[in-house]
Amino acid sequence: xxxxxxxxxxxxxxxxxxxxxxxxxxxxxxxxxxxxxxxxxxxxxxxxxxxxxxxxxxxxxxxxxxx
Amino acid sequence: xxxxxxxxxxxxxxxxxxxxxxxxxxxxxxxxxxxxxxxxxxxxxxxxxxxxxxxxxxxxxxxxxxxxxxxxxxxxxxxxxxxxxxxxxxxxxxxxxxxxxxxxxxxxxxxxxxxxxxxxxxxxxxxxxxxxxxxxxxxxxxxxxxxxxxxxxxxxxxxxxxxxxxxxxxxxxxxxxxxxxxxxxxxxxxxxxxxxxxxxxxxxxxxxxxxxxxxxxxxxxxxxxxxxxxxxxxxxxxxxxxxxxxxxxxxxxxxxxxxxxxxxxxxxxxxxxxxxxxxxxxxxxxxxxxxxxxxxxxxxxxxxxxxxxxxxxxxxxxxxxxxxxxxxxxxxxxxxxxxxxxxxxxxxxxxxxxxxxxxxxxxxxxxxxxxxxxxxxxxxxxxxxxxxxxxxxxxxxxxxxxxxxxxxxxxxxxxxxxxxxxxxxxxxxxxxxxxxxxxxxxxxxxxxxxxxxxxxxxxxxxxxxxxxxxxxxxxxxxxxxxxxxxxxxxxxxxxxxxxxxxx
Numbered sequence: 001x002x003x004x005x006x007x008x009x010x011x012x013x014x015x016x017x018x019x020x021x022x023x024x025x026x027x028x029x030x031x032x033x034x035x036x037x038x039x040x041x042x043x044x045x046x047x048x049x050x051x052x053x054x055x056x057x058x059x060x061x062x063x064x065x066x067x
Numbered sequence: 068x069x070x071x072x073x074x075x076x077x078x079x080x081x082x083x084x085x086x087x088x089x090x091x092x093x094x095x096x097x098x099x100x101x102x103x104x105x106x107x108x109x110x111x112x113x114x115x116x117x118x119x120x121x122x123x124x125x126x127x128x129x130x131x132x133x134x135x136x137x138x139x140x141x142x143x144x145x146x147x148x149x150x151x152x153x154x155x156x157x158x159x160x161x162x163x164x165x166x167x168x169x170x171x172x173x174x175x176x177x178x179x180x181x182x183x184x185x186x187x188x189x190x191x192x193x194x195x196x197x198x199x200x201x202x203x204x205x206x207x208x209x210x211x212x213x214x215x216x217x218x219x220x221x222x223x224x225x226x227x228x229x230x231x232x233x234x235x236x237x238x239x240x241x242x243x244x245x246x247x248x249x250x251x252x253x254x255x256x257x258x259x260x261x262x263x264x265x266x267x268x269x270x271x272x273x274x275x276x277x278x279x280x281x282x283x284x285x286x287x288x289x290x291x292x293x294x295x296x297x298x299x300x301x302x303x304x305x306x307x308x309x310x311x312x313x314x315x316x317x318x319x320x321x322x323x324x325x326x327x328x329x330x331x332x333x334x335x336x337x338x339x340x341x342x343x344x345x346x347x348x349x350x351x352x353x354x355x356x357x358x359x360x361x362x363x364x365x366x367x368x369x370x371x372x373x374x375x376x377x378x379x380x381x382x383x384x385x386x387x388x389x390x391x392x393x394x395x396x397x398x399x400x401x402x403x404x405x406x407x408x409x410x411x412x413x414x415x416x417x418x419x420x421x422x423x424x425x426x427x428x429x430x431x432x433x434x435x436x437x438x439x440x441x442x443x444x445x446x447x448x449x450x451x452x453x454x455x456x457x458x459x460x461x462x463x464x465x466x467x468x469x470x471x472x473x474x475x476x477x478x479x480x481x482x483x484x485x486x487x488x489x490x491x492x493x494x495x496x497x498x499x500x501x502x503x504x505x506x507x508x509x510x511x512x513x514x515x516x517x518x519x520x521x522x523x524x525x526x527x528x529x530x531x532x533x534x535x536x537x538x539x540x541x542x543x544x545x546x547x548x549x550x551x552x553x554x555x556x557x558x559x560x561x562x563x564x565x566x567x568x569x570x
Contacts (some may be wrong), residue, residue, distance in 0.1 A: 039446045045479050046447060046463065054462035061465055063081045063216040065092070065165035067223040067290040067316065 069339035069404040070310065073229040073502055073543040074177075074331055076184055077170040078320050079163055079222040080191060081211035081468070086203070092165035093149070099167050099208050100150050100160055102197035103190065119511060121151035121159060122520035122527060131288050132236050132301035132311060153521045155496050155511045156186060157504030166222050167191065167210065172504030173523070173543050176406030177332030177413055179499050181324050182486045186494035188212065191470055193495075212320050213468035214277035217461055219262050221281045223290065224320035226331055228313045229305065229543055234342045239313065240286050240297045242346050246337045246389060247296050247317045248358045249382035251275050252368055253420050254330040256319035257437030259444065259464040261364065271364045272455045273444065275437045277319045279363035285355050290316050296355055304523035306541040313338060317359070322468065322477040324485045325434045329420060332406070332413030336393045339405050345396050350388060351375035366441070368424060383425060390417050433482030440467050443476065506546030509555050510564075517561040528561045536565055 051057035082099065084090035151161040157172030169190060171183035191210050198208045215221045230239070255275030260268045262280040274280075287295035300314045315334065321327045340346050352358045353373040361370045362382045371379040380388075393414055402410040423430040431438045444460055453459060467476045498508025507521055510528075519527040525539045540546055558564040 039442070042443065042479060043446050043450050046443065046476060049474055049476070049479075050459065050466060051462050054459045058217065058458050058461045058465065061081070061083060061216050062218060063092070063165070063220045063222055065220075065222075067079065067164070067221075067225075 068231060068233075069342040069400070070229060070231045071175070071404050071544050072335040072339060072406065073173045073175060074180060074335055075171040075173050075227050076180055076187075076327075076331065077168060077223075077225045077227070078184070078187060078212065079166040079168045079214075079224070080470075081213055081216065081222065082165075082167055083209045083211070084206065085209060086206035093162060095208055096162040096165065096167040097150050098201070099191075099194045099198045099210070100152065100162060102201055103160070103194035104150075104152055106193070106197040119153045119515065119518050120520050121153060121161065122522040122525065124522070124525075126522070127302050128300055129288070130301045132299040133286075153507065153511060153518075154190075155498070155508050156183070156494055157498035157502075157508040158183065158187070158190075159523075160190065167194070172498050172508065173502040174499055174504075175501040175544075176409035177328050177335065178406075178409045178485060179501070180331045181328050182490055182494050183499070184327050185324070185486050185488075185491035188470060189491060189495050192472065195471065209474075210470045211465065211468045212322060212470055213256065213465070214319055215258060215262065215280075217258075217260070217262070217465070221262075221278060221294075223278075223316050224318055225290075226315040226318055226334065228315070228335060228338050229303075230311050230313050230338060231342045232303075232307070232309055232311050234311075236299070236311075238344070239338070239341055241348075241351055242341045243313070243315075243334075243338065244285065244296055244355045245350050245352050245385060246334060247315070248352050248355050248362055248372070249385040249389070250330065250333060251279065251359070251362050252382050252386065252424055253431075253435050254318055254321065254326055255363065255435075255437040256321055256326075256468075257440035257464070259461050263360065266364070268456055273366060273441055274363045275366065276363040278317060279360050282317065282356055282359055296359060305543050310543075319436070320468075321436050323434055323436045323439065323482055325416065325420070325483055326436050328485055329413065329417055332409070333389070333393070333417055336396065336405050336410060336413065337389060339400075340392060340396050343396070343400060345400075346392055347388075349374065349376045349378075350385070352385075366437075383421065386417075386421055390414065390421060393417070433480055439477075439480065439482065440464065443467070500548035500552075503540045503543050503546035505548050506540060506551055506555075509552070510561075513555060513558075514561045514564075528565065530562050530565060538565070538568065 082092055082095050084095040149162040154160055159170040161168055169187040171187060174180045174183060195208055195210055214224060256277050258274050258277050261271035261274060281294050282296055283293045284295040286297045286299060288299050296317050298314045298316045303310045303312045318330055353375060358372045368383050369381060371381060373379055397410060397414060428438050432442055433439055444463060447463055469475045472478055498504045507526060510526060511518055517529050519529050519535060524541055525537050527535055527537050530536050554567060
């Protein structure tokens, strides 16, 4: 295995590295909070807006030619 | 030596024409883009999209960075007859094969790329609205920001980075490949199943990326067949003696802004390190095509990869190594070539995302697309007690990428944003200040009737009734607001502008 120098990391929080102290964009977000806490609400919404004929929708989604 | 990383993204969007028996994607894409251009050209619609065509004179997509003379069968066709427009924000909006495609203007840092990528989505959303106003009631155009139809057809989201011509191409291949194989752990947009013919849904029920299944070579010129991890198209759109443009075709289109930010931000820093020969030469992956797919297929992030010197490491291990090298690089060499203070934000966020991937991936909901999509799929599957092959899971996968605000699953998530939505809206019309896109966009705003054609590295103006003048723009960092903003404001006519530019 590659020698690891960051064993103290892995808390899911940003460590105070010398370069990352400056003007770092915050690591946590309201978005991820909402996503965790409100999965049930989101699933209600998905039930409402998901294509009603999933089989037909997936079958007809064909994208030929590109790049 | 590392040159300033001018960068941008070109995205091909999936398109569906509903309500017609035999849909033609080229017609649908043309209709979509023309509807937008027409709406923006209406009186009072603001400075959005004068009808200025793309100029193909300098396009040479068949030239190979390894120095080969190309064979005619490999050269991508340029479809000059299809709609192809330049927007006042400096972007190019066109029909590419069977897709609508939007190339962002040249940007000077990763945050600017996110802003123009968001603006691109808004342009596509407005295009759908404009097209659907024209179409009969029972028809609709729908656009998807993804890279696969789930049936073996893929379309790209390509990145472009300005690089020093003096950097040996083999060194780019060696080190950029290590990053491309391993960055998938935060750039992946997620996909149900695999389109590799030999992989079953039992083996790969869900994978990190949309694209990895489609890559067959380490290096090559192709983009549609035998796709290579490192694409050798040598078309710098800048002074060819000073620069090359690395055309990266291996990435996914992201909806999470943080994912786009890290995708281009980390890659810009890695490429600067390659130019300055800063990376440990042992940091290479054996059999990168197999490794690319193995990383994408392993949502546990535990797949051991064989390295060139016989060691093994996971993609996460290698990303930690690249991050640590980047931190040292920025301390020793500064940030001037890689976006200034934005590069420090990139490295800070890179570190926190790797830490979360290692210990708490649930912190990355709304930050990393594959984790976000998997969360929705797992919740939906548990709620309805679905089998892994239930078609509703494939439908959810597609609809995550639906750009219609009322249908997009991603849009319902309140994902983290880095760009103020008002700034993204402004970026639909306004070019970035800090690259040559400023000159292109401002000239289109000021003198739409006098610009005959434009492309990345020149513009053609009409002066007088019969005379045309081409203005070369071979230096991507010139033509900024700082250079020419006042000059353009002070000139009343194109003739005056050209006279003053010549002095």
